[in-house]
Amino acid sequence: MARVQPLPFLALRFCVAAVAIRLLTGARLGRVSRTELRGGALIGLAMLAGYALQAVALGRLGSGRVAFICALYVPMVPLLQAALTGRLPGGKTWLSIGLACGGMMLLAGGTGASLGRGEAFALASALGIAGEILFMAHFAPRVDPRRLAVMECAVVSALALLLSFGLGQRLPAIEPVWLACAMFLGGASALLQVSVNWAMRSVAATRATLIYATEPVWAAAFGALAGERMGPLALAGAALILAALMINRPRSAAVEQASASF
Numbered sequence: 001m002a003r004v005q006p007l008p009f010l011a012l013r014f015c016v017a018a019v020a021i022r023l024l025t026g027a028r029l030g031r032v033s034r035t036e037l038r039g040g041a042l043i044g045l046a047m048l049a050g051y052a053l054q055a056v057a058l059g060r061l062g063s064g065r066v067a068f069i070c071a072l073y074v075p076m077v078p079l080l081q082a083a084l085t086g087r088l089p090g091g092k093t094w095l096s097i098g099l100a101c102g103g104m105m106l107l108a109g110g111t112g113a114s115l116g117r118g119e120a121f122a123l124a125s126a127l128g129i130a131g132e133i134l135f136m137a138h139f140a141p142r143v144d145p146r147r148l149a150v151m152e153c154a155v156v157s158a159l160a161l162l163l164s165f166g167l168g169q170r171l172p173a174i175e176p177v178w179l180a181c182a183m184f185l186g187g188a189s190a191l192l193q194v195s196v197n198w199a200m201r202s203v204a205a206t207r208a209t210l211i212y213a214t215e216p217v218w219a220a221a222f223g224a225l226a227g228e229r230m231g232p233l234a235l236a237g238a239a240l241i242l243a244a245l246m247i248n249r250p251r252s253a254a255v256e257q258a259s260a261s262f
Contacts, residue, residue: 003178006055007164008171010048011157016186018153021146021194032147039139040151046135048156049128052163053121060118062228067219068103068238069122074245075100076130084134092247100244106237136200145197152193217242 001009050070057066075097082088139148164170172178220230220238230238 001055001059003175004172005164005169006052006059007160007167007169009178009182010051010055011160011164012171012182013186014153014157014160014189016183017189017193018150018157020187020190021150021153024190032151033143035139036143036147036151039135039143039148040155043132043135043139043148044152044155044159046128046132047152048159050125050132051128051156052160053125053128057118057122057125060116061122062223062230063226064216064220064223064228064230064238065234066118066122066125067216067223068241069119070126070129071216071241071245072100072123073126073130073133076126077133080130080134096244096247099240099247103237103240103242103244106233106240136196140197140200145201146194148197149190149193153189 054066054070057069075093078093079097216238224230
């Protein structure tokens with residue numbers, strides 16, 4: 001993000017991902033159903049919001065801090081679910097939301113700190129990721145996971161390209177560093193989308209969400225290896241957010257019920 005603007009980078013990354021899925025898995029689009037078109041469009045739109053806002057946040061904050069704030073999608077899932085079904089979350093959900101908000105404030109610099117623009121972008125990214133999970137819970141069991149993954153990545157790439165032209169963002173001169181990152185992340189995105197679409201067909205959303213909750217731990221660990229450091233307040237905030245993730249794990253049936261309302 002220090003070398004290239006977010007939208008054209010995402011367009012290239014997910015174009016690589018779509019091609020990689022097609023080449024590595026032998027996925028043939030064939031006749032795409034309406035369900036796959038609708039699923040790819042909705043999931044791709046949510047993915048674009050999540051990844052684009054996350055990329056902007058990464059231009060302002062360290063990867064560990066962004067990861068922990070973006071992980072707030074876990075308590076957001078039942079809130080979106082409540083908006084869809086009209087059923088308010090239970091006590092454990094409100095407790096997790098309180099812990100998560102406290103942790104976010106500590107990550108922002110202290111209990112009395114206000115959110116900066118980087119934290120606000122990361123928080124908005126979490127909302128996009130929460131929408132992506134709910135859409136996946138609805139569509140993944142009904143379609144071919146490889147076709148859906150190709151559709152998702154193609155939608156993200158096309159929309160990111162259109163937005164980049166509209167906002168005047170362009171790819172800079174080719175440099176080995178950012179080009180290698182785009183290729184590597186494109187391959188990682190291909191593996192991620194196919195794996196998640198396949199897993200959501202057989203793994204309960206409860207267990208999947210708990211597995212997702214380890215993501216910020218890995219991000220913080222890799223950030224530390226890259227030389228990033230988190231102070232005592234930030235570490236305390238990260239611990240509160242992790243506790244919120246463990247307390248609040250949406251039940252599979254509840255997520256399926258929310259998904260059915262789409």
